[in-house]
Amino acid sequence: TPRSESIRLRSALEALPAYVAGKPAANGAGPRFKVSSNESPFPPPAAVREAVITAMDSANRYPDMGAVALREALGALHGVDPTQIAVSTGSVAVCGDLVRAVVDPGDEVVFAWRSFEAYPILVGSHGGVSVPVPLTATFEHDLETMAAAITDRTRLVLLCTPNNPTGPSLTTEQIRVFLSRVPEHVVVALDEAYREFHDPDSVAETATIFRDHPNVVLLRTFSKMQGLAGLRIGYAVAHPRLARALGQVTVPFGAGSLAQAAALASCEPAVMAELEQRAAWIREERARVADALRAQGWELPVSQGNFLYFPLAERSAQFAAFAEQRGLVLRAYGVDGVRATIAEQEANDLLIDICGQWRERDA
Ligand code: PMP
Numbered sequence: 001t002p003r004s005e006s007i008r009l010r011s012a013l014e015a016l017p018a019y020v021a022g023k024p025a026a027n028g029a030g031p032r033f034k035v036s037s038n039e040s041p042f043p044p045p046a047a048v049r050e051a052v053i054t055a056m057d058s059a060n061r062y063p064d065m066g067a068v069a070l071r072e073a074l075g076a077l078h079g080v081d082p083t084q085i086a087v088s089t090g091s092v093a094v095c096g097d098l099v100r101a102v103v104d105p106g107d108e109v110v111f112a113w114r115s116f117e118a119y120p121i122l123v124g125s126h127g128g129v130s131v132p133v134p135l136t137a138t139f140e141h142d143l144e145t146m147a148a149a150i151t152d153r154t155r156l157v158l159l160c161t162p163n164n165p166t167g168p169s170l171t172t173e174q175i176r177v178f179l180s181r182v183p184e185h186v187v188v189a190l191d192e193a194y195r196e197f198h199d200p201d202s203v204a205e206t207a208t209i210f211r212d213h214p215n216v217v218l219l220r221t222f223s224k225m226q227g228l229a230g231l232r233i234g235y236a237v238a239h240p241r242l243a244r245a246l247g248q249v250t251v252p253f254g255a256g257s258l259a260q261a262a263a264l265a266s267c268e269p270a271v272m273a274e275l276e277q278r279a280a281w282i283r284e285e286r287a288r289v290a291d292a293l294r295a296q297g298w299e300l301p302v303s304q305g306n307f308l309y310f311p312l313a314e315r316s317a318q319f320a321a322f323a324e325q326r327g328l329v330l331r332a333y334g335v336d337g338v339r340a341t342i343a344e345q346e347a348n349d350l351l352i353d354i355c356g357q358w359r360e361r362d363a
Pocket of ligand 1: 037038089090091092093116160164191193194220221222223229232233234
């Protein structure tokens, strides 16, 4: 067999952390739920399915590379020109495009840690330098320290709000104060993958912030509330110059035609109303589960996402294994904590039950 050891890979790859995806729930006795990837428990609405089936008829053709119809719809939704929308194959790809558009090898990217696990991979694989800033004791962004971490080499700051996997979000005021300390040539991305699950009364006014700051980019996805994780489509709202740059570096035809059709259908007012009802249900379930767990004695950070975070430190893996034995696949993060997605009611009830068992065993 040919020897592959002689292939020369970039040395940077050795230092890249692995993306540990949520594993599927294995078949076994009793109900099993995969609540490890913050997916929607609901399949896409019927109108979205119809749109995808129709798009199949021309799947022999390449997708619209400019995603014109979708970008027009998204522009209208966000009150911006379609030239300010950049689409690609999931918001993780758009985030990678952002790195490729603004970071030269050796440039720095500041983000909170722990946050979305793709960040250090996207930065490191492009030759950028990750500057992770530890979360506060309450698992929130330490914006003070993040602002102080900005140097002459900083090109990008990633703020994840609500923060995956811990849950807290940033307020309008916090973001504004932070931006006042960031030089205008540094791009600040607000990763709002979980925005739709935020308590609507207190969600940050990022649209207004965006209008006031040309260096702010909003990252959004159809994977969570819209339930299109399997189709892979996300986008950025950005200054036209930056949006154009994202279009330059993105993988050609990254947003497939089925994904574009599904996303476009998800922007229809009637479908959006249905999706919003689902998000409201998830918010209610999150409150119900969090209340039940706190009554059991758990101390959890306040979550504005479709998930809860258990800061179990070195017992994280043990807790995840405990839950898995009882039918719930969670996501453990090293010696930091464990994340559970708020999913269908049966899964949420099982989570409450398992957490209660863990507390009792502990007592
Ligand atoms: N940002 C955050 C904070 C996420 O948690 C995720 C998905 N886990 C993404 C971005 C990426 O979403 P997608 O690529 O599916 O659009």
